[in-house]
Amino acid sequence: MATINRKITLAARPVGFPKVSDFDLVYSPLPLPAAGAVLVRSVYLSLDPHMRRGMNAAESDTPSVAIGAIMPGRGVAFVVSSDDPAFQAGDAVVGMFGWQELAVVQGRQLRKLDLHLAPLSTALGVLGMPGLTAFFGLLDVCNPRPGETVMVSGAAGAVGALVGQIAKIRGCRVVGSAGSEAKISWLLDELGFDAAFNYKTVGDLGGELEVGCPDGIDVYFDTVGGAITDAVLQQLQAKARVSVCGQASQDNLMEPEKGLRWLDQLVIKQAKLQGFLVSGYVERFPEGLAQLAGWLDQGKLKYWESITQGIESAPQAFIGMLRGINHGKQLVQLSDP
């Protein structure tokens, strides 16, 4: 264990896409646990699209990070020492540890993990916030029925890939968009999507959607927004449901983008569109985790992780994720599992 803690702080507010120079790598002394607190050594740090909004000064769903403050983030860790009787050295835990190697936290902020149940990293993916986001955002918001067509944007992302697989479990036709040929192959060959296309290279999004969704779109799970969403909303079926999870295509724009006005389509199709945050479902997390763990155990959910090594790799990994370089869940490994 290092006796010096290393962490990443916010150096400057990004203009457009973040740059590595918007972050600082800071060395600081080993934190001294307060009475009742728990010292943990991080194993994996989760990188998530919403963190980009936290780098702005403006209010959003993610609290604005102060310049010079540590970047907040969820991670899995092992307890090093604990002044809280509920935790012992060696316990595996998940919590908000920030972009750093060591963290001092209160026990009430931690959830213990069972290492026999699933690999540690899944607590940040399929059995964590991405899994719960896909689960409630698809099933609770949209309630897809067998035979319906479900379209997913950002389908190869941590959330999107799970949305598509859960929709397949429900018996739906599943169509996805993603940004590379490798991702499209993965969606079609590994995850069982019925159709998928590379939104960066197809000339005509609408035409591609007509081919993939010959009966129209009953459910749309949107993590991307922008042009793909404009196109999807022209092809809704009557009584369609749209779950809006994020708008990744808009988060790094230097000027707000204008787009199609499509509210007339929602009227004609009597369609519902719902923005949601997974935090709105906190009381139902145990229900979601139990179902996701069951599917994982039955081999019905596959997942993919992109893992970089060392806290110093976090800024570049984060930027790469915002640009869509990763497959599935983006993690930074900070110590041995």
Added chain:
Amino acid sequence: MATINRKITLAARPVGFPKVSDFDLVYSPLPLPAAGAVLVRSVYLSLDPHMRRGMNAAESDTPSVAIGAIMPGRGVAFVVSSDDPAFQAGDAVVGMFGWQELAVVQGRQLRKLDLHLAPLSTALGVLGMPGLTAFFGLLDVCNPRPGETVMVSGAAGAVGALVGQIAKIRGCRVVGSAGSEAKISWLLDELGFDAAFNYKTVGDLGGELEVGCPDGIDVYFDTVGGAITDAVLQQLQAKARVSVCGQASQDNLMEPEKGLRWLDQLVIKQAKLQGFLVSGYVERFPEGLAQLAGWLDQGKLKYWESITQGIESAPQAFIGMLRGINHGKQLVQLSDP
């Protein structure tokens, strides 16, 4: 009773706002009732914004009218003669009679009206489709709670004026936008709106909304779309509900308009947006009509009608309504009530 029927047919598909020359006034012989049919003499014809969409060749919620065909429309009428034992000469009825003075219809397409209950014309307004649209579109889609702020665009229209009053009955703060100073005075002084502004003359829609809705907007009922909707969606409260009834500002555009992308706001606010058609509530019409009639009887709902005289006035009255000249419900009187 005229022995010659006069009707309005579609002469040409409008480009942008309709012109009078897009319609023809046609004289035709008295229709001969088929066996089992009912001959009616129209008293009032209802003019409705969705009729504009029916003038286009493209599919929408309103069937496309063929060139040369009669303009469809709802009206109230008296039965002249009936070969259906359920109807007698002199009965007051509501149904789809089209833009014409006389019509031959089947009895199953008619609903009898009680002349003692409310004036005949209310069957086309507060106790008709506009009333039901306001009732279900506000209460079922948005479920406003006492103390919440409800914003209505097109607030002086047939539907909007009822939405605002129903929201007041529910104990909400009600704010509206409309397009003339006379309409604003009517909303504030007659209908009891808490705030209202002329969207055509205020420089800063967002600033005006902040003044009218100091606690943000919990419920938005949209009949207009475009710039006012862009501005409203920036000021939603958490868990806001948006009911999209129509997009009148977009119906007469010659080129599709681009606008703000605001889906990020729906995510952050966990807001729901629902497009709806009143036809989706047909099973619940009796419930809605009973409640609306009760409120009308108790003096809790006021309405306003703009009435022009004679079938030949229908095209100009329709164009005026699309341009927002009318207050409240636009009717054409075709014979004596």
